Amino acid sequence: MxxxxxxxxxxxxxxxxxxxxxxxxxxxxxxxxxxxxxxxxxxxxxxxxxxxxxxxxxxxxxxxxxxxxxxxxxxxxxxxxxxxxxxxxxxxxxxxxxxxxxxxxxxxxxxxxxxxxxxxxxxxxxxxxxxxxxxxxxxxxxxxxxxxxxxxxxxxxxxxxxxxxxxxxxxxxxxxxxxxxxxxxxxxxxxxxxxxxxxxAFHRDVDTTQLPVLLDAKFDSPIWDEFGEKCLSCGACSMVCPTCYCFDVHDRLDPDQKSGVRARTWDSCQFKEFAAVAHGQNFRDSRASRVKYRYYHKQWGYLSKFERVLCVGCGRCARACPAGINPVNVIAALQTGEVR
Amino acid sequence: MSTTQGVAARDIQANPYHPWPARITSITNLTDKEKLFELRLIDEDVREAFEFQSGQFVELSIFGVGEAPISISSAPSKQGFIELCVRDSGDVTGALHAKQCGDVVGLRGPYGRGFPFEEMKGHDVLLVAGGLGIAPLKSLINHIHDERHEFGKVTILYGSRNPAEVLFRYQFDMWKHRDDFDLILTVDQPDDTWDGETGLVTKLFDQIDVDPDNTYGAICGPPVMYKYVIDEMRKKDMDVDRIYVSFERRMKCGIGKCGHCGVGHQYTCVDGPVFNYWEAMNLQGAI
Structure with a gap:
């Protein structure tokens, strides 16, 4: 350099x-x-x-x-x-x-x-x-x-x-x-x-020890129901997240119906239809399952591929969440089993 | 991690979202809801480069409507054409059903990880399908058929709701008389014409013998089916890493980016859709 x-x-x-x-x-x-x-x-x-x-x-x-x-x-x-x-x-x-x-x-x-x-x-x-x-x-x-x-x-x-x-x-x-x-x-x-x-100058700390194991071993933990109760499925956390990359794709026809554009838009795993398939099955129908998936993917899914967690600690989601869900508290709850 | 320099140095390759035009060369009505489409990629170079494994899928693209992931039903041994068995169940599949022979649609792919065909060679194979789950398994069945001498005993168990919903019935009716495939069809709701078995596909396990040290399993069907069929295979002492399942999930891109098809810590589109049961057990929420 x-x-x-x-x-x-x-x-x-x-x-x-x-x-x-x-x-x-x-x-x-x-x-x-x-x-x-x-x-x-x-x-x-x-x-x-x-x-x-x-x-x-x-x-x-x-x-x-x-x-x-x-x-x-x-x-x-x-x-x-x-x-x-x-x-x-x-x-x-x-x-x-x-x-x-x-x-x-x-x-x-x-x-x-x-x-x-x-x-x-x-x-x-x-x-x-x-x-x-x-x-x-x-x-x-x-x-x-x-x-x-x-x-x-x-x-x-x-x-x-x-x-x-x-x-x-x-x-x-x-x-x-x-x-x-x-x-x-x-x-x-x-x-x-x-x-x-x-x-x-940093004072905030949270125990991140063995998060992938905890996410699997505590997959059925009641903490997810508690966070699910709070979450409004608004997707604000994904929109403001610097690492959320999920997208939806849709076609839009021109007025003449002969041509058009295929476009993509930001999407969020917190939206209800995110994992729904054509025959009516929704693999993450409950809010709790969707909140859990967001953390599961960031702290384990992405890690399993790229050896890093998909979070940089910018805190934007904590500021944007209308229900006051803060990732630091979610990770702490996963460690302790208690939602604070 | 990649670097800015790394990105700059890399050439922009062909656009992976770009669907290739393919002509519908044949349409077969299989049931009230499902049709079998035979497609031929129009560009010769693209067609020749299109090599796939049983269990892989394509993104079917109809501009103005959208894209849908569809598993390939024909065998890789069938050259120059691919077959898609499609239920009319959404916007894209509905639009496809409205197409005529000769119409052009788009294809991207093939994508995902298929069944371990080469690894299965030299062994017995037990294939279990429920409903539309026969679509990806049909590719494997046909591929095994075309290289039948490479395999031991081949058993196919296929369950449908009623006789009118049995897919590929014309072919399976003929196969009933063959010695080299043990094929058992069952329906939940029989009618007067039905001469096969009645009840869930799991019931058929009483009728078959499985050599647990020498058998690969392949399962595809509605989500509720997996657990019960796997239980039956485990009761026959089959190994967890020789039982293969194929999953259906919502997908948009098919190439590991849009995020919709996440299952456990993996993506169905690039890590699957075929997983062995050991892998599937390690995917929370998969089964």
Missing amino acids: FFRVIDKVRLPDLVRGLATEYEVIAPVEKDGRFVYAPLEDPGLLRLDYDTTLLPPKKWFFPAEETLMRFRVADNEVLNDEVAVAPRVLFGLHPCDINALLLMDNVFTGKYPDPYYMRRREKTLLIGVSCTPSDTCFCNVWDTNEVHWGFDVFLTDMGDRYFASCRTVKGAEIIDRFVENRAVIDEDTREFQSVVHDFKD
Whole structure:
């Protein structure tokens, strides 16, 4: 990795420089909360944000997208191109970068997903260090650190940033767009101090010992009925989750009925019809079974394939849940057998 | 874990969601609700590259309506065409039923893990189907038929609700007279024409002999059936890892991404739909 130091006052230069060649998407304030949005003015950039309402996944896997245009008569695909202009996602926290790495596992593999991958290829990622908020529990999964998956990562050291350039492209944009200097020993010592303080700022902990075994061994635990009673099956947890990738596919005909589009939309395993088959059988008919499945898949199903849990501890689901279900409490309940 | 560089370096391959046009070359009415469709992929290269195993499925695509996962009923030994046995039970299957011979639909696949045909060779095979569960097993049955000398005793137990719902009856009626297949059909509700057995498929286990050290089992049927048929196979001392089951689950993509077909910690579409019973026992909520 290649390291540089950037004075904080110079940061707008980097944003302005990037904007000449890329669409810059960054955290901005909206109604007192934060969202990733195209950055119209470098002055609107809010690198002090806590967390965004929606995770960055929507820039790679939109809530609704067209997969292909088709013609009905001969069942032919007319167009399945994904047009993406070069973009920079600026200001991602470590949890959200780690979340994209988890998404990559799903959308690559034996059947690479061209829609996701095209956007991923066209998008530079610039990460920035953060301050833990009261719903963050990334420390539980070690996702408060990120080692790859970004082009540049900026660690805030008060009056300057410690810039870790992971890719050639990342090093190039730092050199081209902002005044910077080489790292000296004092910078590295400061970096160490800052990242230690950051790690020490996490206080939330939960026992994650042997979760896959517990999920199987306590499959019939009454805790799931209790969480099932609370859950409203609204699916908000999935929508705001940076690692939830499930989708539904549907066809929509044009008014002339001769052509149309096949589109996909975000879906949620919390919706009642999610596992229902044509003959009327629903494999997860009860709310309890659906809440359980969400945790079962994240902490065991995904793990069985990719050796990581499908959660980065961003806490968005805990904030979004109208019934107050917090994953930290669910995992604690699984350990203790008691819902608190 | 993959990296940004990794993604950038990889070429975008052919779109896996892109269905290939296939022409309906024959339609056979099997019952009031089920038809057998024979399909031929139109593009020659695609057709030649389409190799599958018994137990695998395709995504059948009718633009304007949608896609549905359908198991392949013909044997891999039948070249150039595939057969799908389809019940009219939803939007896509309903639209398929409305199609005529010569019409074009879309296919993606083949997907999933099929039955371990090569591993089964040299052994006896006990196939148990309930209702539409015969559809994927029919591929295996036909494949075994085409390489019959490779197998020991082959027993087929097939249960239906009533005589009118027996699928492939024309073929099975002929097979009754063959020595190389022990075929027993049963229905829950017999009528005057019925000369087969009556009652659930599990009842037929009294009539068969199984060599537990040398027999592979294959089961497909409605979800309620599995537990009872597996119990009967276990009573015959068959090994848990030689009993194979094929599951039906809701699917959208067929390629391990959309998440609908999750069963236990696995996905039916890429890890199944065929699992052995040991694997299935380790999938919470599967059976």
